[in-house]
Amino acid sequence: MLGEKKEELTQTEQSTQEEEQRKEEEIKKEISEKPKEADRKEKTFPRPWEEFKVEEKRLSTKYRGEELDEGTKTSIAEMVEKDIDRMNESYLLGWVESHKKELESEGSKVDEFSKERKIALAIKEGAFRDLKESPDYEKIREFKIFNETLKKEVLSPDDKTSLLIFLDKKTEGLKKEIEEIKRENRPEGEINLKRKELEEMFLERNKIAENITGRSFDKEIKTEIPERTLTQEEIKGLNAYVEGNAGNQKEKVKESLKREIFNTEWEKLSDNEKKRYSGFSSFVDFKLEETKNILKNKLNLDLKDFDVLTLLYNEKHGIKLEGLKIEGFKIADLELKKPSVWKFWEKLFKKPKIEIKKEGMKITKDIEDFKIFIDSLGNVFDKKIEEQAKEELEKEWIEVILSRNLIEEKIKKIIDFPEEVIKKMYEKIEDGLLVWLIEKELKKEPKTKEQIREIKEKYSQEGLKVPPTEVIRDATIGRGEKYKGSKGDAGTDAKVFKSVFEGYGIDTTEEALGYLLEKKIGKEKYKKSFEEEKGFLELILELIYLLFTGEVPKIDEKEKRKTRRSKKGEEKI
Amino acid sequence: MVNPFLTNDALKMFLGELEIEKEKREFLISKIPQMDEEERIKLFNVLKAVYLLEIEKQRAINRVRKYREKQS
Numbered sequence: 001m002l003g004e005k006k007e008e009l010t011q012t013e014q015s016t017q018e019e020e021q022r023k024e025e026e027i028k029k030e031i032s033e034k035p036k037e038a039d040r041k042e043k044t045f046p047r048p049w050e051e052f053k054v055e056e057k058r059l060s061t062k063y064r065g066e067e068l069d070e071g072t073k074t075s076i077a078e079m080v081e082k083d084i085d086r087m088n089e090s091y092l093l094g095w096v097e098s099h100k101k102e103l104e105s106e107g108s109k110v111d112e113f114s115k116e117r118k119i120a121l122a123i124k125e126g127a128f129r130d131l132k133e134s135p136d137y138e139k140i141r142e143f144k145i146f147n148e149t150l151k152k153e154v155l156s157p158d159d160k161t162s163l164l165i166f167l168d169k170k171t172e173g174l175k176k177e178i179e180e181i182k183r184e185n186r187p188e189g190e191i192n193l194k195r196k197e198l199e200e201m202f203l204e205r206n207k208i209a210e211n212i213t214g215r216s217f218d219k220e221i222k223t224e225i226p227e228r229t230l231t232q233e234e235i236k237g238l239n240a241y242v243e244g245n246a247g248n249q250k251e252k253v254k255e256s257l258k259r260e261i262f263n264t265e266w267e268k269l270s271d272n273e274k275k276r277y278s279g280f281s282s283f284v285d286f287k288l289e290e291t292k293n294i295l296k297n298k299l300n301l302d303l304k305d306f307d308v309l310t311l312l313y314n315e316k317h318g319i320k321l322e323g324l325k326i327e328g329f330k331i332a333d334l335e336l337k338k339p340s341v342w343k344f345w346e347k348l349f350k351k352p353k354i355e356i357k358k359e360g361m362k363i364t365k366d367i368e369d370f371k372i373f374i375d376s377l378g379n380v381f382d383k384k385i386e387e388q389a390k391e392e393l394e395k396e397w398i399e400v401i402l403s404r405n406l407i408e409e410k411i412k413k414i415i416d417f418p419e420e421v422i423k424k425m426y427e428k429i430e431d432g433l434l435v436w437l438i439e440k441e442l443k444k445e446p447k448t449k450e451q452i453r454e455i456k457e458k459y460s461q462e463g464l465k466v467p468p469t470e471v472i473r474d475a476t477i478g479r480g481e482k483y484k485g486s487k488g489d490a491g492t493d494a495k496v497f498k499s500v501f502e503g504y505g506i507d508t509t510e511e512a513l514g515y516l517l518e519k520k521i522g523k524e525k526y527k528k529s530f531e532e533e534k535g536f537l538e539l540i541l542e543l544i545y546l547l548f549t550g551e552v553p554k555i556d557e558k559e560k561r562k563t564r565r566s567k568k569g570e571e572k573i
Numbered sequence: 574m575v576n577p578f579l580t581n582d583a584l585k586m587f588l589g590e591l592e593i594e595k596e597k598r599e600f601l602i603s604k605i606p607q608m609d610e611e612e613r614i615k616l617f618n619v620l621k622a623v624y625l626l627e628i629e630k631q632r633a634i635n636r637v638r639k640y641r642e643k644q645s
Contacts, residue, residue, distance in 0.1 A: 166644075418638070433622055438597065458575055463577040468586065469591070
């Protein structure tokens with residue numbers, strides 16, 4: 001029995017095999033002379049897309065610019081989270097306020113609750129259920145969307161640009177808050193906190209703006225500023241800044257000059273000695289006092305700290321006084337010339353004088369005159385301090401205020417015309433791809449006459465009736481309209497595809513497309529491609545390619561009708 | 574049979590539809606008639622990528638425009 005069954009099965013298997021072989025031969029006959037190079041083509045088109053994808057990704061990454069660093073993303077996310085907390089808190093407190101009556105029971109007054117208790121109560125009573133109806137909802141949602149965006153590994157150009165717009169809006173808000181604090185005369189500390197936030201915000205905006213434009217604003221303004229003529233408004237701003245900060249800055253300059261005068265001596269001290277002075281500034285005080293005493297004992301001069309500092313600066317740098325031959329002298333060069341105690345008339349009529357000796361020259365001055373002389377040196381010294389302070393303030397104004405304003409202008413331009421930035425970014429990638437193609441991928445070696453003749457013959461024929469862009473557009477952005485009716489089912493979608501392809505001037509049959517979808521591409525792969533935009537486009541391109549490589553039996557319409565009729569006849573029989 | 578995307582006409586049409594530098598477009602158009610299959614496929618792939626980037630660009634611009642309008 002078993003043997004018979006086995007034989008039966010073998011016979012059935014054999015007949016199925018024969019049937020299949022017959023069908024295959026029929027298909028082979030029907031296929032109009034399969035081109036020999038079809039196999040090679042199949043390997044190169046659209047398969048090179050895979051290779052090309054790598055290159056495209058490389059170029060895209062190159063021209064899309066660096067990804068925002070994680071630090072920036074995290075610090076913005078933290079800022080946004082704080083805002084969300086603040087908004088939630090304000091919503092909950094508002095909710096408690098408007099539901100006071102319902103929340104209050106005998107002996108419990110909501111107004112007397114602490115902020116934390118009010119918040120806990122609102123959450124417990126389900127305040128968040130009403131959030132959707134609240135005017136705060138949209139704002140909180142928007143902030144939450146941003147937080148989600150920041151979690152993305154790679155931010156798209158429009159993500160980054162929107163982020164910049166978002167932070168700019170937040171900056172405006174902060175500026176208004178500062179004005180409000182000032183108006184309400186609230187503590188300076190509150191303003192400082194907001195200013196700190198404003199500063200952080202500027203740094204983040206600057207980073208994003210540079211990232212999306214691929215520019216360095218710092219470098220740009222360094223070349224722009226020297227060529228720039230200040231506007232009237234800017235000159236006013238600069239003068240106000242210099243005047244407003246002159247006092248402080250002069251003190252700073254004086255401190256820096258002290259460092260210049262005393263540093264060498266200070267550095268010579270051992271660590272223990274430095275400790276004994278408890279810092280540089282008390283060392284300076286000590287040195288000034290010491291010099292003052294020397295001058296007092298040696299020259300009988302009672303001088304102020306500033307005068308001593310002037311003399312020490314003069315000793316180091318040499319203050320130039322008009323009409324005076326000596327420029328820069330040491331305190332050691334000064335001598336007190338007392339009247340002789342032995343000469344009666346000198347004792348009576350002459351006053352002690354101070355002599356300045358330097359390089360063989362000698363100037364003698366009365367003590368009072370010497371004091372006037374020190375004053376003149378002091379004036380020059382003071383002028384130097386003032387000039388240096390002004391110079392430093394101007395530099396500071398350029399670096400801090402003007403540069404900041406110019407960078408802000410650049411950021412503003414991006415925010416006012418974000419389309420331009422995005423356009424440029426994409427143009428760079430597109431151009432990069434074309435350059436790569438022209439310079440690296442197109443063959444340089446000339447073709448033979450025979451090759452050119454073959455190419456001419458092969459590719460001069462008519463191709464599509466529509467530009468390829470239309471085919472791509474239909475399969476991507478226009479898909480809903482063009483491929484309406486397709487459902488991701490290989491069995492039924494062939495009809496839709498046939499009609500779309502006919503519009504492109506590609507004649508085919510439902511059977512052919514069905515065969516390709518089911519047999520060549522496969523139902524599963526088709527379903528997967530159907531669900532993705534790029535996948536669907538690739539599928540359409542592959543289908544068209546397969547139709548032209550003879551991968552499908554060419555079924556003549558008349559023949560098809562005949563087949564259908566005979567099939568029906570068979571069924572009847 | 575030739576893939577209809579790779580004929581001279583189709584590739585010229587493709588180039589004509591894209592927003593690329595005139596100089597590059599003209600250079601590529603002049604090269605098409607002598608391009609062999611491998612070169613045509615490469616050209617097609619690049620043009621396809623460029624066009625997809627144009628679509629992506631338009632979408633990004635629309636998204637950012639919408640966002641900015643919402644902000645102001």
